[in-house]
Amino acid sequence: MRVRKSRVVKVGKFAIGGTNPVSVQSMCNTDTRDLRATIDQIRRLEHAGCEIIRVAVPDMAAARNLGRIRKAIDIPLVADIHFDWRLAVEAARQGVDKIRINPGNIGEKDKVREVVKACKAARIPIRIGVNAGSLKALKKTPAPRWTPREWAGIMVKEALDEVRLLEREGFGDIVVSLKADDIERTVAANLLFAAKSDIPLHVGVTEAGSFLAGTVKSSLGIGLLLTKGVGDTIRVSLTEDPVMQVRAAYEILKALGLRQYGPNLISCPTCGRCQVNVEKVIKEIEARVYSDSTLLRRSTGKKIAVMGCVVNGPGEARDADFGIAGGKGRGIWIERGKQIKVVKESDWVNEVIRKIRTLR
């Protein structure tokens, strides 16, 4: 599916771009000045599979915490800088793995040059993060009536202007993101940029919304780009526990066949034929698997089915590695299409977990 060959940029132990797998990122919603809360959240995110984590750096106190945060975690740390270039310089000095700046608010060229100098010395990349809501062009046209294509053109121009500024300083370790809060502008901007540059793209729909609305919007936006081979790293922005952002990101990559992470759990929507609680069972299986790294690893790539009845269930679950099709208070245990045994409804979750533990 991946067709665009972008340049490779190293972010700590991760390589972004080229033929590397699409990586999953998230951002903490803790106050970076609160060391304990931030480290605890990053550890939860690491456990959920987050591969690169970004933190907000609102002031110098937050910037001075970055070194201690970096030492306490195992994944690359990205400092998110707005307005004040001195925070970026301090973040680089503290040992972060990447700096993200927003060209719309970082200020004059000489300030950007100072950031470049610091990143060059620290040998870390810069992400130029262009957001539709903070374009420089909006200072001249506060309420524009641009079409999505025009928005995309302006976003890409501002990104490329910044890229040229960095490249003139002899700096090429660049990642770009072009985000809007809707699919049309996000997709148009990323496709346009991808046609003009080999710089790796971090893709996502920004301010996507609540868990349901945001996941749908992000899946469509990120999914459309990834199916066209555009996108080297992703973040699903949700007003939700960041752990769920990571879970949603992996579900997108799994659905597109780009990454394997945890099982492919399939379950029926239930209907008037159903006499068992499929919803409760699938939620319990999901909660147990995603809270246990051994279960997660052993079930990765396996298709596990929970179906509500024996009318359609065994047929629909035919190509699952294993699963259950319900009856009344019991169900048929199926492995690769073969009906193996009858299991009481109260034992379904444990039976699935037991089976996963036998996998290697």
Ligand code: SF4
């Ligand atoms: S598997 Fe059975 S219970 Fe589930 S939706 Fe299909 S017919 Fe209904």
